[in-house]
Amino acid sequence: MYNFTSLPPLALYIHLPWCVRKCPYCDFNSHQVPGALPETEYVEALLRDLEQELPLIWGRPIVSIFIGGGTPSLFSPEALDALFSGLRARLKLLPEIEITLEANPGTVEAGKFREFRALGINRLSIGVQSFQDAQLAALGRIHGGREAIAAAEAAHAAGFSDFNLDLMHGLPGQTVEVGRADVAQAIALAPSHISYYQLTLEPNTLFHARPPQLPDDELLADIEEAGQALLAQGGYLQYEVSAYAKEGFRCAHNLNYWEFGDYVGIGAGAHGKLTLPAEQRILRRARVKNPRDYQALAGTPAAFEEEAIKPREAAFEFMLNALRLKEGFAPHLFQERAGIPLGLIQNALQQAEAAGLIDWDVQRIAPSAHGWRYLNDLMQHFLPDRKK
Structure with a gap:
């Protein structure tokens, strides 16, 4: 939720x-x-x-x-x-x-x-x-x-x-x-x-x-x-x-992408992501790719596919983006942008820390030098279906 x-x-x-x-x-x-x-x-x-x-x-x-x-x-x-x-x-x-x-x-x-x-x-x-x-x-x-x-x-x-x-x-x-x-x-x-x-x-x-x-x-x-x-x-x-x-x-x-901000995407094949607080959901839209089809359909619901992101998927997507930043991110940003408490990924953070892939405290969560080198291994810890 x-x-x-x-x-x-x-x-x-x-x-x-x-x-x-x-x-x-x-x-x-x-x-x-x-x-x-x-x-x-x-x-x-x-x-x-x-x-x-x-x-x-x-x-x-x-x-x-x-x-x-x-x-x-x-x-x-x-x-x-x-x-x-x-x-x-x-x-x-x-x-x-x-x-x-x-x-x-x-x-x-x-x-x-x-x-x-x-x-x-x-x-x-x-x-x-x-x-x-x-x-x-x-x-x-x-x-x-x-x-x-x-x-x-x-x-x-x-x-x-x-x-x-x-x-x-x-x-x-x-x-x-x-x-x-x-x-x-x-x-x-x-x-x-x-x-x-x-x-x-x-x-x-x-x-x-x-x-x-x-x-x-x-x-x-x-x-x-x-x-x-x-x-x-x-x-x-x-x-x-x-x-x-x-x-x-x-x-x-x-x-803005890496810090899990919102963006409207227009044009053939463009993607967008919007936070909708009143509906308590995150919405993604992807436009049709073919330029001719796009020109014919733009402005109608047929021009895009729509998907609501589940909270655990949002948690993974946030980490997938924010951990690309060398300086990482402030912990409060996770709650603000992903809309879920940091506690949801507490076990994953602890496991990544134990593996030497991440450094974190109350002020900053960031890849360690080892985690920066093996970023794909670090991301694996936050997959939605990974057993904790």
Whole structure:
């Protein structure tokens, strides 16, 4: 039984599902551009979708917006302007709101950065993945190292003091030296934030069906540790498994996810999670994935599937997210966000502590150094069906 004492922060996620070409490692809901982008029709569908969420979120301010994909920067500034006009007419946006747009390198898209900034977008997340042409080709990327550098430089020139670079490691043919060169180049471009994560072979991707030759586990560890050392030397503090930021530039939108905040998700394949205190439940909604189906159904109940989360599932999901944060979380946050007493997971906490995977007291619950290294083992202790 839930007992919510307060509402969590509320964010908005918007999914724009089209890319120039589907990358062989990508398991996101992305689709190759079908000729001309249906910008007007899709923006109208997004706003219809949002309107059916409004009765569930009346009066709640939006703390962050993240526009992901796909490649959202393929959309024209005019289409995004129409979208933001619709959002501002329907939602209460905080004055200091963080608004992030995902972008891929390329001279045409980078030329739009000034216009994006003028719309109120104040953060970019640029998917460079690597600065090495050979590695980018192996990943099926449509840009080269020069375009990746130019995109970061264009972000600075357009007035973005806050932008992220996505960087992968463990790539086909990668050595420690090549991995270090990628991280060094990213640091030299002076982004405020770097996402540094390992390439994984996800189901339902071309790489999963036809796996490339990747570095072995020992080399993977060496590449990651070398990159992490450079990031630390460059003043990028690791605050989450794959997130590194300069002081004061942690991603507010992603922090809301990791701290089990609420979010509305609109767009093809988007997911949302809302706390409903009056009904004492947590609700999840997932939109249909196919863009054409989404455009036809947006604004109707047929556009999404709905699920109420059980309390024990909420406890696991909270821990699954919050323990990704290196500093962990304050114990009171569990009661506030999961809506159940900490005592429900007391035995699991004690078992994880006995295994040396977690440190906890009245002020903080966080992975130990050992637990941070073996995070999957730590998460196992909080599975809903695990016998205590």
